[in-house]
Amino acid sequence: MAARSFLYGGASGGDCGGGGGGGGSVLLTNKRVHSSLNPVDSFFLSRSSSFQGSRSMVSFEDRGNGSGGQFFRTFDGDDNGDDEYDEYFHQPEKKRRLTADQVRFLEKSFESDNKLEPDRKIKLAKDLGLQPRQVAIWFQNRRARWKTKQLERDYDDLQESYNKLKANYDDLVKEKEKLKSEVHELSDKLLLQEKGSSDSSSTKSPSEPQRCRQILDQDVSKNIETNVDRLSTKSMGGVHTISLLERGDSSYVFEQDQSDGSVDEVENFSKIFLHSVDELKMENSDPNSVNSCFLGLPGDDQAFGLWSY
DNA sequence: TTGTGTTTTATTGCCTCC
DNA sequence: GGAGGCAATAAAACACAA
Numbered sequence: 111m112a113a114r115s116f117l118y119g120g121a122s123g124g125d126c127g128g129g130g131g132g133g134g135s136v137l138l139t140n141k142r143v144h145s146s147l148n149p150v151d152s153f154f155l156s157r158s159s160s161f162q163g164s165r166s167m168v169s170f171e172d173r174g175n176g177s178g179g180q181f182f183r184t185f186d187g188d189d190n191g192d193d194e195y196d197e198y199f200h201q202p203e204k205k206r207r208l209t210a211d212q213v214r215f216l217e218k219s220f221e222s223d224n225k226l227e228p229d230r231k232i233k234l235a236k237d238l239g240l241q242p243r244q245v246a247i248w249f250q251n252r253r254a255r256w257k258t259k260q261l262e263r264d265y266d267d268l269q270e271s272y273n274k275l276k277a278n279y280d281d282l283v284k285e286k287e288k289l290k291s292e293v294h295e296l297s298d299k300l301l302l303q304e305k306g307s308s309d310s311s312s313t314k315s316p317s318e319p320q321r322c323r324q325i326l327d328q329d330v331s332k333n334i335e336t337n338v339d340r341l342s343t344k345s346m347g348g349v350h351t352i353s354l355l356e357r358g359d360s361s362y363v364f365e366q367d368q369s370d371g372s373v374d375e376v377e378n379f380s381k382i383f384l385h386s387v388d389e390l391k392m393e394n395s396d397p398n399s400v401n402s403c404f405l406g407l408p409g410d411d412q413a414f415g416l417w418s419y
Numbered sequence: 420t421t422g423t424g425t426t427t428t429a430t431t432g433c434c435t436c437c
Numbered sequence: 438g439g440a441g442g443c444a445a446t447a448a449a450a451c452a453c454a455a
Contacts, residue, residue, distance in 0.1 A: 204449065205448075205449045205450070206449090206450085207426095207428075207449090208427085226441095228440095243429095244428085244429090246442095247429060247430090250442070254443075255426095420455100421454105421455090423452100423455105424453090424454105425450100426450080426452090427449085427450070427451090428447100429446100429447085429448085429449095430447080430448100431444100431446085432444095433442105433443085433444090433445105434443085435441090435443105436439105436440090436442100437438105437439095437440090
């Protein structure tokens with residue numbers, strides 16, 4: 111009988127494939143296999159008839175579709191004839207792919223459970239005419255492929271989620287900008303109304319707005335002391351607050367602070383501020399020196415609004 | 420036919436669990 | 438310490454375009 115060499119079953123060196131820095135006669139010279147080979151695998155490997163890995167793979171192709179039970183025809187030498195037997199075993203020792211049927215069978219088994227218990231491994235090996243270790247390796251590689259695919263699926267899912275969130279965020283930003291400009295618009299209207307009512311309720315010269323602004327400018331630039339009365343209003347971005355600081359000498363200064371912004375508060379602030387200005391007016395000798403103010407809401411980078419008298 | 424990229428089979432070394 | 442799983446990797450097998 112011709113010399114035989116197998117990937118499994120004690121190949122004798124040569125150019126037998128096997129990767130991973132291995133090479134040479136693969137399995138039985140592999141330290142890992144020696145250490146991890148369980149009694150069953152050893153049993154299969156030691157057999158010279160039915161379970162000689164590659165041999166079984168080829169025999170698998172000879173069989174029919176194997177409806178259950180024994181999935182392949184083994185080369186036992188008694189019913190295949192020596193020619194076929196020798197022909198197969200003359201094949202050079204090399205890595206062989208599993209047949210489509212074997213793969214289908216394994217796939218089905220993998221679908222039911224991707225872990226391989228020893229009993230199932232042996233049964234599969236027997237049914238498919240493979241080494242138990244081949245079955246184990248196939249499951250291992252299959253799990254690795256599944257994991258890779260799963261990662262791809264997860265990545266796609268995350269990408270989709272991100273895109274949805276991004277679209278949502280963009281919509282919200284647009285909405286925010288829209289509301290912000292609405293607030294500005296309404297604030298301007300409100301201030302114009304405030305000014306209108308002040309104008310109609312008092313008699314003042316056309317130069318008063320300028321005078322009012324001058325007074326404020328002067329007072330603000332003079333001194334900053336204690337006695338802080340903070341009047342806040344929120345701006346749309348939740349970032350800005352206007353604070354009116356009343357100083358010991360009854361002058362005022364404005365500063366920016368944190369806020370979350372609303373039209374109501376703008377209006378409220380406007381009223382409180384005007385009230386404060388009234389008080390300032392009272393402290394002044396000339397009660398007509400301060401009549402009304404224009405409030406410009408702070409933009410993103412502005413510290414305070416502009417009032418004029 | 421051949422060069423090249425992809426898939427499949429298998430090994431190795433490390434890790435964890437019992 | 439042995440068994441089994443996994444990541445990394447090698448190398449054969451395969452697919453396919455030029």
